[in-house]
Amino acid sequence: MSLLHPGDEGRARRTTPRPTPRTGPRLRTVAVVTCAVLAVVLLLQGGLGLGENDSGPGPAGSRPPAVGGRCAPSALLEPPCGAWFGAFVPHSKDDLAEKVRDYERRIGRKLDIVYAYHDMSPVRGGRLEGQLLTPEEQSVAAEEHLLLLSWESKWWGGTRARQPTWKQIADGDLDASVIDVQAARVKEFGEKVFLSFDLEMDTRTPANGTPEDYVRAYRHIHDRFRELGVTNVVWTWTTTGYLEHADLIKRMYPGDDYVDWVAYNQYNYYRCHKADWLSFAETQRATHAWIRENISDDKPLMLSEFGTADDPSRPGRQADWYAQVPRVLKDLEGVKAALQWNYRDPGPHCDLALARDESWASLRKAVSDPYLNQPLG
Secondary structure, eight states: OOTTSOOTTTTGGGSSOOOOOOOOOOOOOHHHHHHHHHHHHHHHTTTTOOOTTOOOSOSTTOOOOOSTTTTOOOTTOOOTTSOEEEEEOOOOTTOHHHHHHHHHHHHTSOOSEEEEEEOOOOSOTTOOTTOSSOHHHHHHHHTTOEEEEEEOSOOTTOOGGGOOOHHHHHTTTTIIIIIHHHHHHHHHHOSOEEEEESTTGGGSTTTSOOHHHHHHHHHHHHHHHHHTTOOOEEEEEEEOOOGGGHHHHHHTOOOGGGOSEEEEEEEEOGGGGTOOOOOHHHHHHHHHHHHHHHTOSSSOEEEEEEEEOOOTTSTTHHHHHHHTHHHHHTTSTTEEEEEEEOSBOSSTTOBOSOOSHHHHHHHHHHTTSGGGOOOOO
8 A cells, every 4th residue: 555645445434425415504614704805905905915916826835924923824733714725645655745845836726724634653774664754744833834744543454453453542552552653743733733533533433433432443543642741742633424323423522621623524426326316515514513502602613534536427517616616615614624525535536636737727727715724824
């Protein structure tokens, strides 16, 4: 399996069809309206770094400056005036920075957040899968990117007997060999990073343990990092957002004291899961409303993976789907980051990457929207 992106084994959680909820109330609050108005004001003042023709954020590599600190991110990396845009970009052992730059050239801007995946294997024998903040990731961070690190309770390629369980993690069995080692690396790095433990945990039970085991494991990692003086982690809890798992998801929430951002992954799978074609709005609104009502009404939210399959019978359909993104995002109260998944899932018809030039052009236009161009500092 290629390093630091999940292959078929790492994303086997998607082999079971999970249709996306299609209905739900549209939420819009005074806070969103206020931020939208402020973004317009900043745009008119030239504060978002757009050119005179207002056509986009300029060439890749440019960043909008903060204006008097009014739109600078919070201590928890929350952009107050809009939302971050990020992506998972497929890469191999030593080419993450190159692949990110290639992606950025195609969309005409820098990514705010770069997403990378890791397992919990001990770091030895040259294995980097279990090494948070690899040299490549640190290089990407140095080029003005935030990092979202997904840390999975797996040993990719390891035997069944070597797969860690939530109970083992909660009991401290992995502290010396894994948890403490990675905590030290993150602390030494110094810059703030988003860290997610066992994304889509609602698909991992009972194999990894009970929901209660998961909560104990998450809290143990959180508390262990704090005990070791790690203060530069923004704790991100990532569920599928699949509402047939609603009761399970509620049981697996570690609590407001342990979570900084709530994240979820919703897609238009289409033929991948033999589902109907769903618009971007249809993939997001019901889950968003449920999260706000049942998990948190004030935590910043992240679309940690979003994307769509292609429709070969209608070549422009994928492009039309991405064109909706900015408008819909502005209606999703509290969503402060959206990360495009530019890769495949296991199974036939499950390539969720951008399929053609017109899809890339549509995404390029969508992510030039001022709402998705916020200053990093």
